[in-house]
Amino acid sequence: MSINLDQAQQTFIVEARELLQAMEQSLLQLESEPGDQDAIGAIFRAAHTIKGSAGLFGLEPVVSFTHIVEDVLDRLRDGSVAVDASLIAMLLKCGDHMLELIDVVAHRGETLQPEALEREAALREALSTYQAPGTPAQRVETAAACTGTPTDVLWHISLRFGADVFRNGMDPLSFLRYLETLGQMMQVTILTDSIPALESWDPESCYLGFEIDLRSTASHATLNEVFDFVRDDCEVHIVAVDHTPDSGLGSEQVTPAEQGAITASSLRQPAASEAKPRDGNYVRVNADKLDELINLVGELVIASAGASLLARSCNNDPLQEATSTVSGLVEEILDGALHLRMIPIGDTFNRFRRVVRDISQELGKDIELIISGAETELDKTVVEKIGDPLMHLLRNAMDHGIESAEARRAAGKSAKGHLSLNAYHDSGSIVIEIADDGAGLNRERILAKAQERGLVASGAVLTDQEIYNLIFEAGFSTAEAVTNLSGRGVGMDVVKRNITLLRGTVDLDSRPGQGTVVRIRLPLTLAIINGFLVGIDQSTYVIPLDMVQECIELDERQRQSSRDKGYLDLRGEVLPLVDLRDHFSHEGPASRRQNVVVVRYAEHKAGLVVDELLGEFQTVIKPLGKLFGALRGISGSTILGSGAVALILDIPALLNQIVQLEARTPLVPQSPPAVAR
Incomplete structure (x- = not known):
């Protein structure tokens, strides 16, 4: 069975960065509330998870440094180390260095720069002042010297992987490789008793089991941590074979009589307090795939509009009903796709x-x-x-x-x-x-x-x-x-x-x-918006629908009055007007029937004078390109169902022009402010 370790490692990099960000936030929380045990637990879990995951991929520099950090955090948890400003500052720097180590993994072939190695050496020295006397290995040797027992222990590990371990992105061999970094593999026996008959074989399921003899100075807790990430997908029994009960290490060993008690089910309870619950309702998706989905949905919106236009021209009721149903479904797909990016x-x-x-x-x-x-x-x-x-x-x-x-x-x-x-x-x-x-x-x-x-x-x-x-x-x-x-x-x-x-x-x-x-x-989004179509001569413009408040038809008297004054009396409110025909220099006489679209952005309001009101339209925003970057009042373009191009109005820019103009030249002396608020 081939496992995509490269993809799994990329997932580790992403998750490690997220964990380091969470670790930083918890450290800042701990700085403001030194007694926050939840923050201390979250910091420890982040470091512990990164160390364990890095070990699965053989990332020794990450494991080595993070292990020291974890040791200090463990002492912080049990109260042996007190929270103070210098500790928080050092741990924040440790988080920065761990991120640097992860970035080295992400950029393959790179190594830490000399200055980064110097920073790591200084951090290791600073961390050592918070550790218990001697490293973990030295403490084992000290205990052994006091009792006369060997400095290492022969452990027997009985391991049964669950059927879904492959599907969950884990490689059983990576756990064995990590165990080799903790000691000497004396014997490995592969168990095949769970392999089914050929006709029942599932190539995506795991049927492997292992019996392992490992000689190591590592504690039972350390060996147990190796399997934290497959705790729900395996059963593991860890027994010390040749240790002396009074060796001083008994608190970290397991007697044969206790072997039956160490099952996956019994270990899940203490693990629950150390790790966040796994939520199977979320799937990590590459951002590029989301962008591609949005682009395809945008093209679908344009194609759907074109189909609806053709259906209306055919005077075929069943066809129009069918295209209407499709348009409704496309709108739901659009809303769902946009929500994915929020x-x-x-x-x-x-x-x-x-x-x-x-x-x-x-x-x-x-x-x-x-x-x-x-x-x-x-x-x-x-x-x-x-x-x-x-x-x-x-x-x-x-x-x-x-x-x-x-x-x-x-x-x-x-x-x-x-x-x-x-x-x-x-x-x-x-x-x-x-x-x-x-x-x-x-x-x-x-x-x-x-x-x-x-x-x-x-x-x-x-x-x-x-x-x-x-x-x-x-x-x-x-x-x-x-x-x-x-x-x-x-x-x-x-x-x-x-x-x-x-x-x-x-x-x-x-x-x-x-x-x-x-x-x-x-x-809210840069991709697709709901727009309101308006027409001037043969040209079509799009106004973002969320900025449209109402539409008003101008009669002949209102048209002449508003043209002379430059504003409209809207139910006692002074509404400045922008004639888009004049603003965009359209040639030819104005239409006999004109309308005003009342738009609002922030606290500013104005009326846009147009020839036709063409209704709502889902607008796929297309950039204008650098050649048109200097255009004022236009924010982009879109493609209509007919294939024609419509320009999207930049309402904030238009209203800003009005505000600047009216601040210098009031429309009506001694009148209320020209820009409605």
Whole structure:
């Protein structure tokens, strides 16, 4: 039976990285609550699982280093080692080094760099101060010297693998290879009594059993741990054959009389408290396969729309009914496929706990990170690409937003600064807020710097929001000193550009002495959206459906009035209008019948004047390419059922243009704000 060990090792790499991330989070939790036994248990389990899995693949560097870490964590569990800041800092560095060792495995052929080897040596030395006197092997030798017994023990291991061990991705021979690293194999007997007749043979089932004699200084617990990952798929009996009961090792040995008690069922109970329950309801899927699925579903949506269009032109009722059924099923498949790519943003948020901890210590500030809305879900592609902009914003807030403890006390604040990350859904988008309770932005300094650089004309009247948003201009900074952390404003143009590439927007609000809030608004998914089709002449445009509030037909009087004034009286509310025919320079006279699509994004509202309302449409977003990257007001394109191309409107960009225009030239003097809120 051939086992794909390469695939199994790739699974180990992925899971090891996840375990190290969980280990880091638990260490940070333990730092804030030193008595948290659950956190201590989680840290130990993570290290123990990584060591055991690495041993199955013969990854000795990982096993060797992690074993020492595990030994210290074991002493932490039994109370022999106390939690303090230096221990947490060292264990965090150990986690970093374990990740480095895993990365070496992932990039085959590579070895640790000399500086990494030096770091490992220093960590081993630091870990040794927390270990009991002597290494485990030395402790066995010490016990043997005191009692006059041999330094090793002959163990007999009776092993029966379950039928599903192959299907669960395990190789029985890998366990034997790992046992060889713990001692000397004296004898191995392969048991074939469970092999069925040829006609009943299942090539995917395992029928093997082994009787093994192993001479080793390892304890019974260590040997037992070898089989933790197939505990539910095998029965194992481990008996010490030639030890002396009073050798001092009796607490780690098993007498022949106890052999019958050591079965898989009896061992599952203590193992349950040491390992997380296995959930068979989840399947790990390669992200590329999900992307391929989304692309195929997108093409299916386009093909389904084309089929529905043809069916309507045939005037064939049964055919139309059939295509309608297919369209409904395609919509369900689409929703299901998109849901597969939705992941909670909390995993990304939690990674910043370590960043905040390390940077606050580097700056000599006491800063607490507060996370809320971690369960909010959005597309995995968005989650992956939002990490760097969030990192930059957090670093800026800590470096130049939150004051030192002395400055905070002088301002009547608590010495501890607070930095919060929050996420929530709003109007079909996800909003991420990064808020600090620092000194806030200096409005006058930003304005002076902008005028100095020629970004703002002297004497121009700008709102606070417009002034604060000037820090997103390329290279804009008001920082008085350059540190190893970027000053507030440095690189903010990169942050805005990266968010814009995700079809998102970013703005901020600040209050002097109270703090700053940066607000990022992103689409839930980058692949497929529900759209509303509108027509102008022979051209078709798509408006994201979640931004459409209502549609209004204009009569002749309203058309003339709105054209003259540039706004519409919507039930007593001033609604600014954008005539898409003029905006996109369509030639020819306007249609005799015109409509207004009322759209809203965040707190801004406007009306888009169009010729035709064509109804809802599932929109597969296609990028425009670099040639059209400078187009304003267009975020992408899609293919209609007829094969024609429709442009997707960038509503946030259009509304932003209106906001900027109306802030400078009010539509109606002494009237309510032109942009409805």
